[in-house]
Amino acid sequence: MRPGKIVGIGWNYQSHLGETQATRPKEPIVVLKPSSSLIGDGDDIVIPAGVGRVDHELELAVIIGERVKDVDVDSAVDLVTHVAVFNDITAREIQDRQRETGLPWALSKGLDTFSVMSCLVDVEGLGIEDLDMSLTVNGELRQEGNTRMMMFTVAELISFISRYMTLEPGDVIATGTPEGVGPLEHGDLVEARIERVGVLRNRVCRI
DSSP, rough: OOOOOOEEEEEEEEHHHHHHOOOOOOOOOEEEOOOGGGGGGTTTTEEEOOOOOEOOOOEEEEESSSOSSSOOOOGGGGEEEEEEEEEEEEEEHHHHHHHHHHSHHHHOOOOOOEEEOOOOEETTTTTTTTEEEEETTTTTTEEEEGGGBBOOOHHHHHHHHHHHHHHTTTOEEEEESSSOOEETTOOOOEEEEEEETTTEEEEEEEE
């Protein structure tokens, strides 16, 4: 069953700001990704003809367990029932053009197969605020970080998002990526890992 919505968070790791030439945001950057973009472990990441550079972005995804609106920070994390490894695939050249003209990022992140998520893992006892994470392409380490390096915590993200939009059971929040985002090419094997959560493996296919 597909989630009602996938809420992406931009620029939530200090280390990622420098490589994207961005300034630290005063509040979370929210981008909606369509549920039609969602694929799972083992599925191909398909890059359509004519799309330029496409990058991987390793993230922790949290899944909301109940319908909530305007929840406070202190109780927000209790709404998370499951987590998953998430790869927020981004059409970087499209995003750069959108940023230059002040347009939304939705197209660059909403293509079919551009939301890659592992099987869900129960959050109980997991300790989501301190999880090591890494991503390799063809065995080469590209990204490495820890969820404790987030500028806005999971609780802060949920509280902020719910202030403006109702969160429903099954909704996914992809919480941002650490440094090391990079391009993907036809035939690449991408492996994203988060300790105690799982491994996500996908092949890239450019058509």
